[in-house]
Amino acid sequence: MKDDRDIDALLRQHSEQQLAGFDWDRQRQTLMHQLAxxxxxxxxxxxxxxxxAGVVLMLATGCVCIILVNVVDRDATGPIETTAAxxxxxxxxxxxxxxxxxxxxxxxxxxxxxxxxxxxPHSLWDQ
Amino acid sequence: xxxxCQGQDEIVRLVRASQAGDKVAFDQLxxxxxxxxxxxxxxxxxxxxxxxxxxxxAFVRAYLRIGSLALPGRFRFWMLRIVANEAVSRQRAARRxxxxxxxxxxxxxxxxxxxxxxxxxxxxxxxxVERAMVHLTEREATAIALFGxxxxxxxxxxxxxxxxxxxxxxxxxxxxxKLRVLLKEYLE
Numbered sequence: 437m438k439d440d441r442d443i444d445a446l447l448r449q450h451s452e453q454q455l456a457g458f459d460w461d462r463q464r465q466t467l468m469h470q471l472a473x474x475x476x477x478x479x480x481x482x483x484x485x486x487x488x489a490g491v492v493l494m495l496a497t498g499c500v501c502i503i504l505v506n507v508v509d510r511d512a513t514g515p516i517e518t519t520a521a522x523x524x525x526x527x528x529x530x531x532x533x534x535x536x537x538x539x540x541x542x543x544x545x546x547x548x549x550x551x552x553x554x555x556x557p558h559s560l561w562d563q
Numbered sequence: 564x565x566x567x568c569q570g571q572d573e574i575v576r577l578v579r580a581s582q583a584g585d586k587v588a589f590d591q592l593x594x595x596x597x598x599x600x601x602x603x604x605x606x607x608x609x610x611x612x613x614x615x616x617x618x619x620x621a622f623v624r625a626y627l628r629i630g631s632l633a634l635p636g637r638f639r640f641w642m643l644r645i646v647a648n649e650a651v652s653r654q655r656a657a658r659r660x661x662x663x664x665x666x667x668x669x670x671x672x673x674x675x676x677x678x679x680x681x682x683x684x685x686x687x688x689x690x691x692v693e694r695a696m697v698h699l700t701e702r703e704a705t706a707i708a709l710f711g712x713x714x715x716x717x718x719x720x721x722x723x724x725x726x727x728x729x730x731x732x733x734x735x736x737x738x739x740x741k742l743r744v745l746l747k748e749y750l751e
Contacts (some may be wrong), residue, residue, distance in 0.1 A: 442750055443739045447629055450692045451712060454611040460597055463615060464640035467622050468590050 571636060578635035589629070593622055596639060599713055600646045606708025607650040607701075608657075609693035617653050621646040637641070643709065644723045650708075651701045688749055695745035699738050702726075706734035706743070 600621060604614035605632070621659035625645050632641055696704055703723065709720040710731065721731045743750065 443746070444707075445743045446688075446746060446749055447606060447692065447707065447742075450688055454605060454614075454630050454689060455598075455601060457613070458601070458611060461620065462594050464590065464597060467593060467619055470619075470623060471589070471626055472586060482650050542697065 574638055575593055575635040578629065578638045581629050582632070582635075583740075592638065592642075596642050599639065599643060602712050603643055603708045604650045607647065607654060607690055607696070607704045607710040610694035611654055611688070613657075614650070617645065617649045618646060621649045622717050623651070640719060640723050643713070644725075647705045647709070647723060651705060654696075654701060655706065657697070691746060691749060698741055698745060699736075702730075702734045703738035703741070706731050707738035710735050711738070 574592070577588045577592050582593060597618070600616055600618045601611075604617045605611060605622075608614050608617065613745075621642070625642055628645075632638065645687060657674060663729075699707070705724055709715045709723055710717060715723070717728045717731045720735075721728045
C-alpha cells in the first residue's frame, strides 16, 4: 500500500512546489474581469474581425485574378504588327492583317485591316 | 459533518445565484474550487502555466454552461470534469509534437543520470514530472490526477471520467507503474 502511494506523494510534492508562488487572486480577478466585461465584447470583436478578414481576402483574391488575367491577356496579345495580306493592286482595296493573336474567351484570331469603307466590320475578323 | 453540510448548502445557494446571473456568487464558487481545479489540471499537464490557462478556460466554460447544471450539489464534480476535459484537450495538442518531446526526454534523462546531484533541485523534479506525464495516456493522467492528487474516491473519479470504477482502478495502476519507472530517481 505504501508503494501504491509513493508516486501520489511525489506528485503532491511536485504540485505543492509548483503552486507555492501561484497568484490565486490574480487568476480569479482576470477571470472575473473577462466574464464581466471582456468576454461578450471580445466574442463580438472576434466575429467582426473574421468577417472583415473574409471580405479583405475576397477583395484581394479578386484583385489578383484581375491582374493575372490582364497580364496573361497582354502577354498573349503582344504588340500588334500588320503585314500586307497580298500584293497591292491598283484600284483594289488595300488589305493588311495582324499576326495571329489570342482574344480572351474567343481563341486565336487575326485582324484584317482594310481601307475600303464599304466592307462590313465583321468581315475583317479572320478566325 | 455539520460543517460539510453547511458548506454544501452554501455551494448550492451560490450555484443557484450564479444560474440567475449573479457574478459575485460565481466569483465565490471560483474562489472555493480554484485550488482543486488547479491541482487536477496540473496533475494532467505537469506544468503550472498550462494548468492556469486551462483552469481559466474551464471556468469561463462553466460560467457559460452553468444554467444546464441540473444538480447544484454536484458542482464540484461537474467543474472538475470540465477542467479534466480541457486539460486532456490541451495535452492532446501537446502530443502532436511527440517525436520532439521523446528526443528531448531521452536527452534529459541521459544528462541527469550523469549528474545525480541535480536530484535535489526542485526545478528538476518539476521538469521530470512534466516530461513523465507525456508518457501517460489521457485516461491514466486524468485518473492519477483525480484519485492520486485530488484524493477523490474511485467512484467519484469514475463519475467525472465517465467510466467504470474498475477502469479507474486500472488507469491509476497503469499510471503509477509508468511513473514509478520514469521517476525512480526521485523515489526514495
